[in-house]
Amino acid sequence: xxxLIQFLLFLLxxxxxxxxxxxxxxxxxxxxxxxxxxxxxxxxxERTMALLSQVFGQKKLLKDRKSGIMHVVMFYGxxxxxxxxxxIILRGLTGRHLPIPGFRYFQFLxxxxxxLVLIAAAYAFYRRYGEKLKRLKRGWKPSxxxxxxxxxxxxxxxxxxxxxxxxxxxxxxxxxxxxxxVLAFSGIPENSAAVLYYAAWWAHLLIxxxxxxxxxxxxxxxxxxxxxxxxxxxxxxxxxxxxxDLDDEEAESFGVGRIEDFERTQLLDLYACVECGRCTNMCxxxxxxxxxxxxxxxTKMRDHLTEKGSxxxxxxxxxxxxxxxxxxxxxxSKPDPNGTWPMAKMSEEAAAQATPGTGGVxxxxxxxxxxxxxxxxVTDIEPTITWHKFSWGKTxxxxxxxxxxxxDVITEDEIWSCTTCxxxxxxxxxxxxxxxxxxxxxxxxxxxxxxxxxxxxxxxxNIERQGNPWGMSRNDRSKWMEGLRVPTVRENPDFDYLFxxxxxxxxxxxxxxxxxxxxxxxxxxxxxxxxxxxxxxxxGDTPRRLGNEFLFQQLCKENIAVFEKxxxxxxxxxxxxTFNAFKNEYPEFGLKAEVLHHTQLLEQLVMEGRLKPRHxxxxxxxxxxxxxxxxxxxxxDSPRNILRAIPGAELVEMKRSRENAMCCGAGGxxxxxxxxxxxxxxxxxxxQALEVRPTVISSACPYCLTMLSDGTKMKGVEESxxxxxxxxLLAESVFGPV
Numbered sequence: 001x002x003x004l005i006q007f008l009l010f011l012l013x014x015x016x017x018x019x020x021x022x023x024x025x026x027x028x029x030x031x032x033x034x035x036x037x038x039x040x041x042x043x044x045x046e047r048t049m050a051l052l053s054q055v056f057g058q059k060k061l062l063k064d065r066k067s068g069i070m071h072v073v074m075f076y077g078x079x080x081x082x083x084x085x086x087x088i089i090l091r092g093l094t095g096r097h098l099p100i101p102g103f104r105y106f107q108f109l110x111x112x113x114x115x116l117v118l119i120a121a122a123y124a125f126y127r128r129y130g131e132k133l134k135r136l137k138r139g140w141k142p143s144x145x146x147x148x149x150x151x152x153x154x155x156x157x158x159x160x161x162x163x164x165x166x167x168x169x170x171x172x173x174x175x176x177x178x179x180x181x182v183l184a185f186s187g188i189p190e191n192s193a194a195v196l197y198y199a200a201w202w203a204h205l206l207i208x209x210x211x212x213x214x215x216x217x218x219x220x221x222x223x224x225x226x227x228x229x230x231x232x233x234x235x236x237x238x239x240x241x242x243x244x245d246l247d248d249e250e251a252e253s254f255g256v257g258r259i260e261d262f263e264r265t266q267l268l269d270l271y272a273c274v275e276c277g278r279c280t281n282m283c284x285x286x287x288x289x290x291x292x293x294x295x296x297x298x299t300k301m302r303d304h305l306t307e308k309g310s311x312x313x314x315x316x317x318x319x320x321x322x323x324x325x326x327x328x329x330x331x332x333s334k335p336d337p338n339g340t341w342p343m344a345k346m347s348e349e350a351a352a353q354a355t356p357g358t359g360g361v362x363x364x365x366x367x368x369x370x371x372x373x374x375x376x377x378v379t380d381i382e383p384t385i386t387w388h389k390f391s392w393g394k395t396x397x398x399x400x401x402x403x404x405x406x407x408d409v410i411t412e413d414e415i416w417s418c419t420t421c422x423x424x425x426x427x428x429x430x431x432x433x434x435x436x437x438x439x440x441x442x443x444x445x446x447x448x449x450x451x452x453x454x455x456x457x458x459x460x461x462n463i464e465r466q467g468n469p470w471g472m473s474r475n476d477r478s479k480w481m482e483g484l485r486v487p488t489v490r491e492n493p494d495f496d497y498l499f500x501x502x503x504x505x506x507x508x509x510x511x512x513x514x515x516x517x518x519x520x521x522x523x524x525x526x527x528x529x530x531x532x533x534x535x536x537x538x539x540g541d542t543p544r545r546l547g548n549e550f551l552f553q554q555l556c557k558e559n560i561a562v563f564e565k566x567x568x569x570x571x572x573x574x575x576x577x578t579f580n581a582f583k584n585e586y587p588e589f590g591l592k593a594e595v596l597h598h599t600q601l602l603e604q605l606v607m608e609g610r611l612k613p614r615h616x617x618x619x620x621x622x623x624x625x626x627x628x629x630x631x632x633x634x635x636x637d638s639p640r641n642i643l644r645a646i647p648g649a650e651l652v653e654m655k656r657s658r659e660n661a662m663c664c665g666a667g668g669x670x671x672x673x674x675x676x677x678x679x680x681x682x683x684x685x686x687x688q689a690l691e692v693r694p695t696v697i698s699s700a701c702p703y704c705l706t707m708l709s710d711g712t713k714m715k716g717v718e719e720s721x722x723x724x725x726x727x728x729l730l731a732e733s734v735f736g737p738v
Contacts, residue, residue: 006198007093010205017209020319024216025224027317028271031309038263043235050431055227060429063660064278067127070120071429074149077117081156084110085208088159092201104174111160111177114153121149134382135277135295142275145220148211155204157181162197166190217318219299222274226430229272232265233431238422239580239632241439243588244447244549255443255547259305259405266437270302272430279424279434280381284663284685285417287379289678292417294424294434296388297410301437303329303392304409307400327396330408378687379662383678406441415441416453419681420545420668421627426659435668442547456546459672464551467537468503469672478533480505480512484519488533489566495530497522497601498568498593500582502575503538504702510709511702517731518574518598524734525610527601529572535562541577544585546669556581556589563593574598574727576629576701577667583633597629599700599726603638606645606730613733616648619722621729622694623651624685624708625661626701639700639726646733652692662688666703686711690721700726 053059058075062068083106087098100106125146128136136142161181164172165188171179185193215223244254256262279294280286286293306317307328403409418438425433445451452460462471478488480501489495499522505515522529540555563571571593573579583595605611621643629635636658643651656662665681675681686708689697697712699705705725712718 003093003095010089010093013205014209017213021209021213021216024213024317024319027313027315028216028221028306028309030313030315031305031317032264032267032271034260034305034309034312035262035264035267036260038232038265040232040265041235046235047231047233050233051227051231054230054429054431058429060427063427066123067276070123070127073116073120074124077113077120080109080113081117084113084156085204088156088201088204091163092159092198092205104172107160108174108176111157111175114156115177117149118153121146121153133277134380134385135281137275137277141218144214145218148207148214152204152207152211155200155207158200159197159204161185162193162200166193166197213319219273219275221271222430225268225272226274229265229268230431232268234265234433234436237584237633238425239584239628240588241544241585242436243553244443246550246553253444254447254549255445256437256440257405257444257448259301259308259409261444262437262440266433266440267305269432269437270298270305273298273302273432274430275299276429277385278427278429279432280385282423282427282660282662283381284419284421284423284665284681286381286384287662288681288684289380289383290413290417290675291384291387291411291677292414293381293384293388296392297414297434297437298432300329300392300409301405304403304405308403311400327394328398328400328403329392330395330398330403331391331411332393332395333391378691379684406445410441412445412451413677415445416456416673417677418668419627419663419665419670421663422631423627423660423663426631439545439547442545443549444547446547447549452546452548453673455673456669459669460543460546460548460551463503463538463543463555468507469538469542470503470507472507475534477501477506477536478531480515481531481533484516485523486519487530489530489535490533492528492530493566495528497527497529497570497572497596498563498566499529499531500539500571500573500578501531501536502573502578502702504706505574506536508702508706510706514574514702514705514725514727517725518602518727521602521605521611521727521731521734525605527605532562532566537562539575539578539581541581542669542672544581545667553589556586560586560589560591563591568593570594570596572596572598572601574700574702574725576626576632577703580628580632597633597635597638597700599629599638599642600635602727602730603641606642611730611734613646613730615733615736617646617729617733618648619696619729620650620652620694621696621698622654622689622692623657623726624654624664624689624697624699624704625658626699626704627661627663627667629700630661631659639698642726642730643698646729649729649733652694654688654692656688664699664701664704664707666707671703671706680711680714682707682711683714686715690715690717694721696722696724696729698724698726698729 058068058072061071083098091097097103125143127133128138128143157178158181160175161178162185164175164178164182165185169182171182215221246254273295275295277295280296283292283294310317398408406412406415415438418435420435422435425435459469462469466472466474487495489498501515504511537555537559539559540552543555544552571582573582576597579595579597582591602611606613623639623643625636640651643649662685663681664685665675689708697708699708705723709723712721712723
């Protein structure tokens with residue numbers, strides 16, 4: 001009779017728990033469906049490999065070795081323990097174990113897994129409250145899952161232990177932990193042992209069902225959504241943005257001005273976020289005191305989607321529905337007009353850590369530095385984290401229908417602070433795409449509302465009128481060629497490579513030196529090349545990253561027409577931004593040409609012996625990875641191989657290099673806009689370079705070169721630490737000192 005009652009109660013409780021869990025998941029699914037339908041490329045093989053490597057291989061999580069190992073233990077521990085949970089439930093209902101071959105070995109594995117999971121949970125608690133990592137949130141909500149795990153593991157052990165006691169079994173080496181319970185409770189009456197067993201069994205079941213119901217209502221929804229998100233990730237190149245159909249006559253707006261304007265896969269990102277803070281920890285904007293935090297960008301939009309979705313679908317997101325009718329999440333405070341709130345509120349602890357000579361900045365606080373942001377560690381995300389903590393919350397003053405995505409949820413300062421470096425996405429263990437969302441928000445501001453920072457607007461107007469961001473005459477584009485043998489496409493119609501110089505290499509005095517060095521090397525190697533001369537225009541990267549999709553597409557189509565006119569088959573450029581646009585974005589509009597970065601071609605020429613570095617360049621060189629060359633396109637080794645081929649050169653790596661390299665601050669159109677908040681990104685990156693005591697900071701990007709040159713000037717070390725492009729260093733070794 002008892003077994004029947006037990007079974008009926010189990011069906012009732014488990015059925016209610018599963019029903020409520022499915023209901024919560026379905027409600028959030030209905031919110032995601034408010035977004036636009038996403039068009040995905042099939043690429044089943046690539047998607048499957050991503051799922052295997054990132055979900056089962058934990059590839060992204062292991063970028064942080066400590067927390068990665070902790071998560072691996074948790075992940076595989078819970079997979080093993082699901083079989084253990086089934087065994088425990090079956091045992092309590094039927095008195096039988098799962099038919100697992102070698103059950104005693106499984107029993108040992110189960111208890112060992114429980115022990116390891118408890119250690120992992122303890123370490124997770126320590127990381128949050130002992131190490132106090134700035135990227136991790138603290139409080140009862142972020143910590144609730146640790147208590148769930150702790151009590152669930154105890155319930156497993158007590159259920160196993162009291163099962164042994166009630167069955168009169170002795171301690172066993174195959175049950176090392178539950179045997180301790182056997183030893184402690186041996187000799188108690190059989191009825192008492194049965195009562196304790198069923199109490200533990202029901203505790204295990206209730207905690208398990210409560211945990212399952214809690215998961216989709218918390219950040220731990222990623223346990224369900226992350227694998228789906230990773231499988232459905234965009235398989236386009238990292239450097240390719242989504243295009244807009246500007247000819248759509250039915251479109252009421254362009255870009256994203258409402259949460260439902262995002263595609264459904266983008267909204268799935270919001271529920272996949274685990275709030276680990278790795279994205280914010282690597283973000284150059286957050287690290288230098290701007291208001292942008294990629295993690296909070298996602299979580300704020302998630303809160304907004306949940307509340308708006310609940311209002312639109314009339315489906316409550318919570319069980320029980322405790323939040324009914326109490327307002328909506330909005331920004332309760334905004335940064336001042338200069339966006340300096342986070343840096344001005346920098347913690348005293350962070351300021352105290354900035355000790356001269358230890359990697360911090362040694363300049364004293366002065367009248368020109370009232371916030372003290374120079375006198376601090378090289379980077380610090382705490383001010384930004386703190387601002388978001390106190391600025392985001394519930395209000396009863398606004399109904400969710402009156403909350404604007406841009407303004408009430410995401411500020412324009414956040415939108416324009418992004419350098420599009422994609423370090424956030426490279427670090428994200430659940431495949432979230434932050435940059436595309438920011439660009440979509442920019443597109444709405446620019447194309448629909450006509451809003452853009454003044455400097456950015458000026459740059460785009462100049463590009464539209466004169467083909468360059470400064471507004472200099474189109475006819476001056478080829479002035480850099482004076483005194484060099486540089487054939488144009490008209491003079492050399494049978495060229496192999498079109499050297500696309502770009503605006504920086506054509507007009508900027510510092511970048512022109514790089515252009516001329518590269519041309520000398522091409523001539524020395526006997527490369528058959530040509531340039532467009534005054535027919536060249538900008539690639540459109542700057543307008544596109546600033547949100548002006550119309551201007552980008554116009555330039556793109558005009559450039560492709562010119563390339564087709566001159567039968568261009570191969571393009572080489574010294575600008576990673578141009579390289580990325582031509583390689584990843586132009587093919588969608590019809591470009592059919594091989595695209596190389598100048599370091600790739602130079603490496604090839606050196607390896608083939610067509611360029612011979614023979615003169616010693618006795619310098620200690622650290623190389624700065626351009627985001628658009630390295631993280632976007634995987635070109636990490638070509639520049640380094642060139643430097644290693646230079647006799648006398650010593651290559652030293654910064655702490656943040658290759659995939660983890662920090663942005664110089666110029667990407668995403670930021671090259672043409674002033675930084676009004678916090679510390680300058682290029683200054684922070686220069687300080688990171690100076691930590692390895694170089695005599696030369698090298699780069700392979702005209703934007704990076706400019707930013708790092710300015711950084712050395714701000715530090716007052718421009719005489720002792722030079723900034724040079726890879727082409728300049730190679731030219732110095734091939735031709736000798738100038």
